Amino acid sequence: MSDAYNPRIVGFLCNWCAYTGADLAGVSRARVSSSLHAIRVMCSGRIDPLYVIMAYLKGADGVMGMGCHPGDCHYLKGNYNARRRFVMLESIFKTLGLDGKRIGLWWVSASEGKRFAQVTNEFTELMKTKGPNPFREEMFI
Amino acid sequence: MTPHQERTGPGAVPAQAAFLPAPEGTKKAVTDFLKTLMDQGGLDALLVPVEVPDTPFHAWVMVKKSEVLDKAHPLPPVMSVQGGRALSSLTKHGTPWLHIAAVMRPCEARAAVELAKLKQVRLDNVVLITIDCPGALPLAEYVADPEKGQERYKTVADTWHENEFLRPACARCHRFSLTGLEDGPSEGPAPDDAPASVDIHIGLLGEDQNGILLLPVTPSGAEILKKTGLEADRPTAGWESRVRDLLKKKKEKRQAAHEEFRKDITGLDRFLTVFDPCINCHNCMNVCPVCYCQQCYFDTQTQFCTSSVYMDRARKRGALRFPPDPLLFHLGRMSHMVLSCVSCGACEDACPVSIPVGKVFSWVADETQPAFGYSAGTDRGDPLPLQNFLKEEFCEIETPSACGQAQSTEVKENA
Numbered sequence: 001m002s003d004a005y006n007p008r009i010v011g012f013l014c015n016w017c018a019y020t021g022a023d024l025a026g027v028s029r030a031r032v033s034s035s036l037h038a039i040r041v042m043c044s045g046r047i048d049p050l051y052v053i054m055a056y057l058k059g060a061d062g063v064m065g066m067g068c069h070p071g072d073c074h075y076l077k078g079n080y081n082a083r084r085r086f087v088m089l090e091s092i093f094k095t096l097g098l099d100g101k102r103i104g105l106w107w108v109s110a111s112e113g114k115r116f117a118q119v120t121n122e123f124t125e126l127m128k129t130k131g132p133n134p135f136r137e138e139m140f141i
Numbered sequence: 142m143t144p145h146q147e148r149t150g151p152g153a154v155p156a157q158a159a160f161l162p163a164p165e166g167t168k169k170a171v172t173d174f175l176k177t178l179m180d181q182g183g184l185d186a187l188l189v190p191v192e193v194p195d196t197p198f199h200a201w202v203m204v205k206k207s208e209v210l211d212k213a214h215p216l217p218p219v220m221s222v223q224g225g226r227a228l229s230s231l232t233k234h235g236t237p238w239l240h241i242a243a244v245m246r247p248c249e250a251r252a253a254v255e256l257a258k259l260k261q262v263r264l265d266n267v268v269l270i271t272i273d274c275p276g277a278l279p280l281a282e283y284v285a286d287p288e289k290g291q292e293r294y295k296t297v298a299d300t301w302h303e304n305e306f307l308r309p310a311c312a313r314c315h316r317f318s319l320t321g322l323e324d325g326p327s328e329g330p331a332p333d334d335a336p337a338s339v340d341i342h343i344g345l346l347g348e349d350q351n352g353i354l355l356l357p358v359t360p361s362g363a364e365i366l367k368k369t370g371l372e373a374d375r376p377t378a379g380w381e382s383r384v385r386d387l388l389k390k391k392k393e394k395r396q397a398a399h400e401e402f403r404k405d406i407t408g409l410d411r412f413l414t415v416f417d418p419c420i421n422c423h424n425c426m427n428v429c430p431v432c433y434c435q436q437c438y439f440d441t442q443t444q445f446c447t448s449s450v451y452m453d454r455a456r457k458r459g460a461l462r463f464p465p466d467p468l469l470f471h472l473g474r475m476s477h478m479v480l481s482c483v484s485c486g487a488c489e490d491a492c493p494v495s496i497p498v499g500k501v502f503s504w505v506a507d508e509t510q511p512a513f514g515y516s517a518g519t520d521r522g523d524p525l526p527l528q529n530f531l532k533e534e535f536c537e538i539e540t541p542s543a544c545g546q547a548q549s550t551e552v553k554e555n556a
Contacts, residue, residue, distance in 0.1 A: 049476035057469050070532060072545035080530040085453065087535045091509040092475060097407025106540050139460035140413060141468040
């Protein structure tokens with residue numbers, strides 16, 4: 001193991017796409033960063049913006065939302081709703097001077113195991129360069 | 142910005158309005174108008190703030206009696222209960238079977254419109270009437286010394302937003318007149334089908350200070366005015382240009398205040414200090430008109446973990462504050478309601494430790510709502526941003542981007 005900072009990333013994975021994609025990544029023995037702490041949700045539209053803020057304030061270095069590609073949602077439009085929620089979150093983060101790059105939304109289908117590994121690893125690398133979330137050490141929040 | 146729903150653009154300013162002379166001051170004229178509405182307008186009752194006998198306070202009352210209307214005025218010195226909340230408690234559980242009118246400040250009417258979209262208010266049988274609002278006084282100061290407050294409030298109506306006694310939310314309010322005017326086209330008549338948020342607007346800023354203007358904004362508003370026998374024959378251009386002048390000034394003031402605040406608040410350390418005095422009373426949430434949930438997550442036990450979790454967290458952090466996560470409450474609440482925030486300042490009024498909650502929220506709202514081409518409470522026909530979407534929009538937020546892959550079709554949810 002290198003001495004590089006190992007970030008903690010919380011991922012909210014849609015049951016129908018990204019979570020199955022993650023499973024496929026495991027089955028096909030792709031290398032997936034161990035930084036990702038996956039939380040299964042039934043739909044990316046189920047990701048309450050509160051979850052993202054909670055993960056961020058409690059010290060997660062990054063928060064990933066993953067859902068089905070547009071048009072492929074199991075519930076027809078959940079991912080479109082998720083997209084608008086993330087737009088709102090990003091705007092709130094930007095306005096308040098928080099780091100909006102620490103949150104993001106990806107579309108990963110159930111068959112994209114490789115892509116799941118790739119985006120997770122890329123995001124982990126990005127968080128490594130960013131270093132720890134400043135809220136992690138903050139005791140008065 | 143990315144493609145979003147094209148705004149139909151409210152701001153339907155009627156070219157002509159009825160005029161009611163006010164030989165004994167505008168307050169008396171407004172009261173007279175309310176009485177006329179009751180007598181001839183075909184309305185069964187009015188929901189309006191009424192002076193509580195022997196106290197310096199007003200309360201929302203549904204009035205039918207003409208002698209009670211003598212004590213009614215839509216512009217009390219303080220905003221103790223937000224009008225949107227009052228209307229919500231009346232109409233939440235069913236359309237009123239009486240034909241009523243609610244007479245409120247513009248921010249209260251905007252809250253009512255937002256609540257209607259959230260299914261907390263029914264506007265089916267309700268006529269919304271707003272009035273040019275000179276602002277209100279800080280609630281805590283007024284309660285401490287009502288007499289002084291009343292003296293001060295007399296000066297407020299003369300100075301129109303240049304008053305030092307105004308509460309901060311009103312001092313930087315740029316939506317004090319007919320809702321939609323601030324976003325609408327600056328010149329030329331608005332399109333006929335432009336949706337509006339209110340039915341009748343009472344203009345106090347007309348050229349002729351010896352009377353009030355009654356603007357029929359919607360057809361139903363026009364019909365009611367017609368029934369009262371008031372002829373809409375006065376041009377509103379003078380009133381509109383005066384309002385727009387003031388709007389422009391106030392908008393600049395608001396932007397300057399936000400810019401200054403940005404310097405004060407952005408960055409982790411400074412951001413924390415703003416919310417540090419929070420005593421976890423949740424007053425801001427309880428008085429907020431658009432915070433409507435029956436059971437808020439932050440009022441439940443679900444948010445608390447077992448002590449071992451806290452021990453663990455404290456060990457990792459080195460220290461931990463209790464009760465935990467006051468900042469999470471504010472940011473979480475923000476993420477839930479900021480797109481509907483009408484900048485009424487009720488939260489600020491209610492804060493016992495004077496946190497500028499309203500300042501933070503209205504600032505974030507001003508930055509966030511435009512991303513969706515939305516302006517809270519302005520337009521009854523504009524769906525809530527989170528209840529609506531386009532198949533292709535906000536491409537920069539998603540990876541991979543879905544834009545350019547399919548024909549763009551608008552999908553609206555029937556909530």
